[in-house]
Structures are given as structure tokens and as C-alpha cells.
Amino acid sequence: MKRIPAALAALLALSPALLSAQEIAVTAPFARATLPNQPVAGGFLTLQNHGDAADTLIAATSPAAGRVEIHEMAMEGDVMRMRELPDGLRIPAGKSVVLEPGGYHLMFFELAAPFVAGAEVEVELTFAGGDAQTIMLPVLAPDAVPPAAQEGMDHGTMDHGGMDHGSMDHGASAGDAGEDAQ
Numbered sequence: 442m443k444r445i446p447a448a449l450a451a452l453l454a455l456s457p458a459l460l461s462a463q464e465i466a467v468t469a470p471f472a473r474a475t476l477p478n479q480p481v482a483g484g485f486l487t488l489q490n491h492g493d494a495a496d497t498l499i500a501a502t503s504p505a506a507g508r509v510e511i512h513e514m515a516m517e518g519d520v521m522r523m524r525e526l527p528d529g530l531r532i533p534a535g536k537s538v539v540l541e542p543g544g545y546h547l548m549f550f551e552l553a554a555p556f557v558a559g560a561e562v563e564v565e566l567t568f569a570g571g572d573a574q575t576i577m578l579p580v581l582a583p584d585a586v587p588p589a590a591q592e593g594m595d596h597g598t599m600d601h602g603g604m605d606h607g608s609m610d611h612g613a614s615a616g617d618a619g620e621d622a623q
């Protein structure tokens with residue numbers, strides 16, 4: 442058989458080495474397409490730690506953005522805000538950590554170009570344990586949710602609709618949110 446495309450053949454050849462070297466598995470990666478004039482974008486994925494020790498996602502970089510930060514959503518008073526995790530995102534041994542809309546996420550700043558549905562965004566993840574992985578995030582719709590969420594996994598009373606990056610002003614914030622501009 443000579444029909445295996447070169448790229449696939451290369452991937453197959455690499456896979457055993459990658460699997461043995463990396464204890465953090467990345468699944469379900471995606472990014473959300475940006476809306477017009479949206480200066481930032483969100484990236485999401487699941488990190489599974491198959492190792493015997495905790496590891497920490499400490500950095501992310503991408504050729505598609507000048508800067509990538511690791512963020513979480515958190516309540517400040519009664520306002521949902523996002524903030525950078527200064528020490529990275531810890532993944533306990535044997536556990537999974539989900540980055541998803543309304544929770545942990547990768548935040549892309551200084552976009553080289555808008556994120557367009559159907560495209561892919563390359564991201565390199567660096568872990569405290571020394572792992573580095575380059576992954577591709579397929580760009581989905583601006584309101585895309587992870588596959589698990591589509592299947593009805595509910596986060597109880599959390600209102601995902603209100604926490605979109607699209608509707609959330611990253612820089613300016615709660616201060617003027619209380620005043621009705623109309």
C-alpha cells in the first residue's frame with residue numbers, strides 16, 4: 442500500500458514516541474471564532490494527567506496571537522470576571538481538568554488575524570514537568586460549546602450565556618456595568 446499520505450505516515454511514525462514521553466493528554470481542543478471587532482479569542486480543551494505526579498500548565502504560545510494567557514472565570518462579588526492564573530493551571534495526578542466556556546480557558550491576545558470558523562489555530566503548551574506539546578485547535582462557531590456540553594451535561598445554575606467572551610469586555614469592566622446607558 443502506498444496510499445498513506447506523507448503527513449499521516451509521519452504522524453504514525455511519531456506517535457509511539459509522543460505517547461511514551463507525554464503524560465498529559467490533550468483532548469477535545471477547540472477555539473471560538475471571533476466576532477467582528479472582537480480583539481481577543483478563547484481556546485478550550487481537556488487536559489488528562491496520566492502520570493503519577495501533578496503537573497501544571499504554565500504557558501501557552503501561538504503563532505496566531507501575540508500573547509496567550511491561561512485564564513479562569515471567577516465571581517468577584519456578584520460579578521463574573523476573568524483573570525489570569527499567575528501560577529498556571531494545576532492538573533492533579535490521574536485527573537482531568539477541563540478548559541471550557543465559563544471556566545478555565547486559554548485567552549488569545551493581539552490576534553494576527555480574526556479567528557474564522559473552519560480554520561485551525563496552532564498552540565504550544567508548556568508544562569512545569571518539562572513537557573511541551575503543539576496542538577491544533579479547530580475554530581468553531583463563536584458560541585461553540587464542548588461536545589460533552591452539547592450532550593446535555595449541565596453546570597447547574599451557571600449561566601453560560603452571560604459569560605461569553607463576545608459579550609464580555611475584557612479590559613473595562615464591572616465599574617460601568619451597573620449603569621444603564623439608555
Ligand SMILES: [Cu+2]
Nearest residue numbers: 512523546548
Ligand atoms: Cu479570558
